[in-house]
Structures are given as C-alpha cells and as structure tokens.
Amino acid sequence: MTAERNPSPHARAAHHLVRAAVLAPSLHNSQPWLFACSDGALLLYADYRRRLQLCDPYGRQLMISCGAALFNLRLAMRHLGFRPVIHLFPDVGTPWLLARVEWGAYARVTPDAELMHQALRRRHTHRGPFSAARVPTSLMEAFARHAHAEGVQLVALEDTAARGRLSRIVHEAEARERRVPGFGAELLRWARPFGDDRGDGVPAEACVFHPDCVALAGRDFTGLTRRRATARPRETWPARTGLVVVLATPHDTRQDWLRTGQALQRVLLCAAGHGFTAGFHTQPLEFADLRALVRSLTPSGQHPQMVLRLGRIDWQVRTPRRSLAEVLPRDGAAPAGAGHPA
Numbered sequence: 001m002t003a004e005r006n007p008s009p010h011a012r013a014a015h016h017l018v019r020a021a022v023l024a025p026s027l028h029n030s031q032p033w034l035f036a037c038s039d040g041a042l043l044l045y046a047d048y049r050r051r052l053q054l055c056d057p058y059g060r061q062l063m064i065s066c067g068a069a070l071f072n073l074r075l076a077m078r079h080l081g082f083r084p085v086i087h088l089f090p091d092v093g094t095p096w097l098l099a100r101v102e103w104g105a106y107a108r109v110t111p112d113a114e115l116m117h118q119a120l121r122r123r124h125t126h127r128g129p130f131s132a133a134r135v136p137t138s139l140m141e142a143f144a145r146h147a148h149a150e151g152v153q154l155v156a157l158e159d160t161a162a163r164g165r166l167s168r169i170v171h172e173a174e175a176r177e178r179r180v181p182g183f184g185a186e187l188l189r190w191a192r193p194f195g196d197d198r199g200d201g202v203p204a205e206a207c208v209f210h211p212d213c214v215a216l217a218g219r220d221f222t223g224l225t226r227r228r229a230t231a232r233p234r235e236t237w238p239a240r241t242g243l244v245v246v247l248a249t250p251h252d253t254r255q256d257w258l259r260t261g262q263a264l265q266r267v268l269l270c271a272a273g274h275g276f277t278a279g280f281h282t283q284p285l286e287f288a289d290l291r292a293l294v295r296s297l298t299p300s301g302q303h304p305q306m307v308l309r310l311g312r313i314d315w316q317v318r319t320p321r322r323s324l325a326e327v328l329p330r331d332g333a334a335p336a337g338a339g340h341p342a
C-alpha cells in the first residue's frame with residue numbers, strides 16, 4: 001500500500017502515524033520495528049532480525065525502542081484529534097505482535113500533547129557536553145509525572161556520591177565493551193562514516209566529541225579508543241554532564257520494557273518541547289552484575305531500564321531513518337516470525 005498512487009484516506013492516515021512512529025530513538029538506530037494495517041487499525045511488530053545479539057540478548061532494549069515508537073503512534077493519533085485505543089500483545093500466538101492501535105473517540109488534543117507532537121522532529125540524541133543551563137525543578141517534576149503516567153519511576157541522581165558511583169559503573173561497563181572484540185564488532189556494524197546514505201545506524205556526524213568527555217562514558221562509535229587504547233580526550237567537561245536520571249520499573253517483563261519505551265519517549269518529547277535534549281548511557285544495563293549495582297542506586301530497588309542525562313544544547317544532528325516502504329510492507333502482511341527467538 002505504500003506505493004499506491006492514490007492512497008485511501010485510511011492508508012494516508014496510516015502513513016501519517018508510521019512517519020511519526022519511526023522518529024523514535026532506538027538502540028544504535030537499529031529501528032527494530034515493522035507496521036501493518038488491519039481493518040483500519042495499525043499493528044506494531046518487533047523485528048527481532050534487528051536485535052543486537054551481544055548487547056541486547058533478550059531483546060529488552062529492542063522492546064524499549066518499540067515502546068518509544070508506540071508512544072509516537074499514540075501521539076500522532078491524538079494530534080489528529082482521536083484517542084488511541086491500545087491493545088498490547090493482542091495475540092498470544094504471535095508474541096512479536098506488540099500492539100494493535102485503533103482509532104477511538106474524537107477528543108480535542110491537549111496543549112501538552114501538542115507541544116510534544118511539535119517536538120517530534122526536533123528531538124535527537126546528543127553525545128557530548130551540554131551548556132551550563134540546568135534543568136529547572138518544575139521541568140524535572142514534569143518528567144517524573146510523565147514517566148509515572150506510564151507506570152515507570154524516574155529517579156534523578158542529584159546526590160554527588162550517587163552520581164559518582166553511577167559514573168564509575170558506566171566506565172566499567174564501557175571498558176568491558178571496548179575490551180571484548182565481539183562488542184566492538186557489533187557496535188561498528190551500526191556505526192556509519194561521514195556522509196553515509198544508509199537509512200539506519202549512528203552517523204559519525206552524531207559522534208564528534210570524545211566518548212569520555214563528560215562524567216558518564218559514552219559508546220565509542222567511531223572506534224577512537226580502539227585505534228589508540230590510550231587516547232584521552234583533549235578536554236573534558238564533567239560539570240556539563242547534565243541531569244542524570246534512571247528510568248526503573250517494578251518488574252522486568254516484556255510489558256515493563258514496552259512501558260519504559262513509552263515513558264522514555266514521553267520524557268524526551270517533553271524535554272525537547274522545552275528546549276532540552278538527552279544523552280543515553282545504557283551500557284551497564286547490559287551486564288547482570290553492573291545492572292544490579294545500578295539497581296542499588298534506585299531508592300525502591302526497582303529494575304533499572306534506562307540511564308539518561310538531560311541538558312540544553314543549541315545544535316542537533318539528524319540521524320537517518322529507513323523508508324516508509326521498508327517498515328510498512330506493501331501487502332500489509334504480518335511479518336512472519338520477524339526473527340523472534342522463541
């Protein structure tokens with residue numbers, strides 16, 4: 001249906017929703033999602049062929065990425081003036097079918113939702129120092145409310161000792177990933193050189209700072225530290241790390257992961273709507289022992305799902321997306337298995 005010359009109103013609406021959905025962040029910009037239309041509803045599938053086998057063996061981050069895309073779908077429907085009706089995991093026989101999104105009753109879009117919708121294209125991941133501007137307390141409270149509305153706790157690590165502990169844990173995780181060749185090879189498969197025109201992966205343009213230039217170590221997408229193990233950043237800005245937060249859930253199921261993705265995107269879009277952006281540091285959640293240490297930093301001992309930092313920066317780099325035809329197959333057929341491990 002994507003190539004139709006005169007698409008039906010339903011198809012046009014589906015295109016609108018999917019175009020919004022794919023703007024979501026995803027692990028290494030892997031975009032592990034597929035969509036289909038069914039009786040006027042939109043179906044969201046996980047595409048396990050795009051799962052990162054070493055750093056995401058259980059598909060936890062894949063599911064978080066799909067959750068973020070689901071929030072964008074919901075938002076795009078609200079923007080058109082309809083309440084989305086969501087059925088999560090609607091078919092037990094098809095576990096890679098994550099959600100069925102139906103058009104609900106007409107409802108005027110709220111100013112909050114509209115602000116987030118306007119921020120969809122502005123939101124991007126930042127890898128480097130932020131400006132000196134701090135996230136105001138009122139905005140931090142809004143982030144926590146948005147996460148809570150999705151059943152996720154946002155824990156702000158404002159205490160210097162807790163931030164220091166997290167910084168050491170992230171460094172240890174990143175050091176392990178740089179040491180183990182398999183991790184490096186997996187990362188480089190998603191790293192794109194300057195000027196590359198593929199529709200996925202992380203472009204070098206988005207990685208211009210040394211990965212160790214702020215208090216939380218970043219992933220080394222450009223292979224800088226592999227080329228020269230002793231390469232140290234010429235300049236560091238620990239004070240420009242931004243507000244460090246952890247998103248955590250009471251349990252650690254697929255439902256929790258999908259909820260985390262929706263909460264994540266809500267927080268990111270609220271931030272973008274107010275001129276703030278985020279950096280991600282999820283490496284320690286990829287090792288059971290380090291994830292347990294991050295868990296000990298959350299007051300209620302909840303399961304950590306995301307590690308983020310938020311701050312202000314004046315410029316953004318666009319990352320590519322796959323075409324509509326690739327993610328919304330023409331025949332609308334359910335992607336068979338989509339590589340699901342079960």
Ligand SMILES: Cc1cc2nc3c(=O)[nH]c(=O)nc-3n(C[C@H](O)[C@H](O)[C@H](O)COP(=O)(O)O)c2cc1C
Nearest residue numbers: 025026027028029061064065124125280281282319
């Ligand atoms: C579950 C998840 C984990 C991520 N982890 C990291 C990370 O550890 N380091 C990083 O630089 N970016 C991380 N990202 C951000 C992605 O690399 C980014 O979303 C992707 O490249 C698309 O770019 P954009 O967010 O600018 O649209 C993560 C994103 C998601 C959804």
